[in-house]
Amino acid sequence: MKLADSFLPVTPEEAAARGWDTPDFVYVFGDAYVDHPSFGHAIISRMLEDAGYSVVMLPQPSWRDTTDFKRFGKPRLGFLVAAGNIDSMVAHYTAAKRPRHEDFYSPGCKAGLRPDRATIVYCNRIREAYGDVPIIIGGLEASLRRFAHYDYWDDKVRRSILLDSRADLLSYGMGEKSILRIAELLKKGVPVKKIRDVRGTAYVCRRGEPLHFEPAAGYGEDGEPVGYDYDALKTDKRLYAEAFAVQYRNNDGINGRAIVEYYDDRMLVQNPPQPPLSREELDRLYAIPFMRTYHPMYEPMGGVPAIQEVRFSITHNRGCFGGCNFCALAYHQGRAVRSRSTQSVVEEARLLTTLPDFKGYIHDVGGPTANFRHPACEKQLKYGVCPDRRCLVPKPCPNLNADERDYVELLEAVEALPGIKKVFIRSGIRFDYMLADKREDFFKKLVCDHVSGQLKVAPEHCSENVLAHMGKPGNAVYEKFRCRFAELTEEAGLRQYLVPYLMSSHPGATLEDAVELAVYEKQIHLSPEQVQDFYPTPGTASTVMFYTGLDPFTLEPIKATTDPHEKQLQRALLQWHRPENAPLVREALHRCGREDLIGYGPACLVRPAGKPGDKKPGDRKPTDQKQTKPDGKKPADKKPPKPNGKAVPAAKKPAGKRPPRKKG
DSSP states (O other): OOOOSSOOOSSHHHHHHTTOSSOSEEEEESSOOEESTTSHHHHHHHHHHHTTOOEEEEESOOOSSSTGGGTTOSOSSEEEEEOOSSOHHHHHBOTTSOBOSBOTTSGGGBSOSSOTTHHHHHHHHHHHHHSSOOEEEOHHHHHHTSSSEEETTTTEEEOOHHHHHTOSEEEOSSOHHHHHHHHHHHHTTOOGGGOOOOTTEEEEEETTOOOSSOBTTOBOTTSOBOOEEHHHHTTOHHHHHHHHHHHHHTOOTTTOOBEEEEETTEEEEEOOOOOOOOHHHHHHHHTSOOOOEEOGGGGGGTOOTTHHHHTTEEEOEEOOOOOOTTOSHHHHTOSOOEEOOHHHHHHHHHHHTTSTTOOSEEOEEESSSTTOOSOSSTHHHHHOSOTTOOSSSSSOOTTOOOOOHHHHHHHHHHHTSTTOOEEOOOSOOOHHHHHHOTTOHHHHHHHHHSOOSEEEEEEEOOOHHHHHHHTOOOHHHHHHHHHHHHHHHHHTTOOOEEEEEEEESOTTOOHHHHHHHHHHHHHTTOOOSOOEEOOOOTTOHHHHHHHHSBOTTTOOBOOOOOOHHHHHHHHHHHTTTSGGGHHHHHHHHHHTTOGGGBSSSTTOSBOOOOOTTOOOTTOSSOOSSOOOOTTSOOOOOOOOOOTTSOOOOOOOOOSSOOOOOOOO
16 A cells, blocks of 8 residues: 555646646545545545546536536546535535534635535536536435435425536446446446446436336336325425335445436436445455545645544444434445455555654544444355345344454554554444443454543433433443443553533423433433434435434424424523523523422532522622621621722621532
C-alpha cells in the first residue's frame, strides 16, 4: 500500500498535463475535495481511475450559472453527481430547521458553499449547459431519496430525486460495482437510456416498459408490475408506511427484488441491490493509492476540518445488522456485514506511520459498528438477511454468531507495528453484541487498551417504550454493560468513563419518558453536555413514524412529537442540570404531575421557582432579603460598602446544615 502521486485534476490545465483533452467523467460534488477513503467521491473516482478511466474533479462549483460546469467541456462518457458525504439539507440546517453556521466538509468550515438540495441543482445546471449528456447521481443524498420520500424541511412527500434532478441513472447504496458496470457499458457505446439491467441502480422509463428483474409485489391482472402511485403516497400516510416497509425488506443483495413506483405515465424502477463487496474486493479497493488529505488549494482557507477525525483512522468493515430505526445505514449500506482482512488493515496502519504528521496514535479502527467483523449468522451468506426479523432486538437471535476474537486479533496486529503507541476505538460499539459474546476477550481488551478516557456508546434512552420504537435493546442491557464496564475499569486501575448518546423527541417518546430519563441520569450521576433532538431524515423507519404516526413494520399507531415547544421541553429535561433550563424543566414536571421532583431533596431535579432575590437553601451567594434564624431572630443587615469600594464582611450565616449536593 502506498500514497498516490498526485490529486486528480481540478483544472483543465492539470487534465491536459495528463494528456486528457476530453475526460471520460466529470465528477461534481458538494464537499471540498479530500482524497481520502472516508470520502465517497475519493473512493469512486480513484476506483474508476484504477480501472483505466480518466476522471476530473469539480468540487463545490458555483451553481448560480453554468460557467463552472463547463470548465472541462463535455465529458466523453458523462457527469457523476453527488451532494457530498451527507445530505445537503442536513449539512445546512439543524433539527430545529435553523441554518448552521459551519460546514466541516468545506474549506475553513465555511457554510453556504453548496446549494440546498445540491444533487438537484447541480444536475439542472448540467442540463442547461449540455442538454442530453449522461448524468449518473449517487452518494447518500441520492441513495436515501431514490423513492418518494417525506421531506422534513418542506413538510411534504417529495418525488423521487431522479425526477426532480432529471438525471439518467441513480446508483444507490455503496456504488462501486454499479458505477464500474455503468462505465463499462457507456464505454462500449450503449446509450444511457438503454442501461436498464444494472443491479444497485434506479431509472425512470415509460409506464409498461418490461422489467429486467422480478418485481417484489409481482404483476397485476393487466400485466403491469404492482407498485405504489406517487399521487396516492403523497396523501395516504398508511400507504406511505406500507411502501417504506416494502423498500426496507427488499434492500438485501441476495433476496431483494425490483420495486416500481408510478408517476402518471412514467415508472420509477429500482433494480435489486448489488451484493456487498467481498473481503477480497474490499482489500483491493482500500489498496488503491490515495493522497489521504485535502487538496492543497484549500490551505490558504484553513484546510478542510472533516479530515481531522479520519486522517489517522481506519475503516475495517461495512454494513450493520444492528437495525436502529433512526439510522439510515440499513437503507444505504445494508444489514449484511463485510470486513477487510487483517493484512489489509495492517498495511494501511503501516502506511499511516509513514505520514509526516503521524504522532503514533491510530484514532479509530472501526466502521458503522466497530465490533462487527462478519455476518450475523452463517445463513445470511446463502439466504441474505431476514426481511422481517432483527438480529439483536428485542433479544439476540439464537442463530447470532457473537464472536469478536477476529477483531481482537486485528487490533493486536495493528498495535504490534513499529511506530504505533496506541490504538483507540471511537466509532460505535454495539454493547448488546459485546454482552452476547460470553468470552469477554474483546470487552476486557477494549477497557484496558482502547479507551481514550471516555467511551461513547449509544443507549439513546432508558424508557422501555422509547427504546422499543428506536429498535434498541431494553435498558437492562445497558445497565449490565455499564456496571461491567465499571468493574473492568476498576480492576485495571484506570479512570475512564462512559459517555452515552441520548436522544430526545424520538417518535413514541412522551414528556413522561423524558422525565424518566432525567431521573435515571441523576441516579447514575450523569450530566450530559450534548444530547440530540430526533432529526427526521429520508431513508429511516423513524422518519416514517414521525410523518405517518405509524410503525411501518406493524402499522401500529405511534404518537410522534411535532410541537416545537414540547420538543424543547424534552431536550431541557435531558439536560436538567443546566441552570438556564430550570424554567422549562419545572414546566415539564408540572405538566407530568411530577412536582415531587421540584424541591431541595436529593432526588429532586430542580428547585422551586421564586421571586428574584429570594434566598433558598443551598444558594451560594447571600441576598439582601432578611431571613429568619432557627432561633426566631433576624440576622443583622449587611453593612454597606465602604467609600473606597471595599466590601465589609457579611454577617455570619444562620446555623444548620445545607442539604447535601451530589454531582450530576
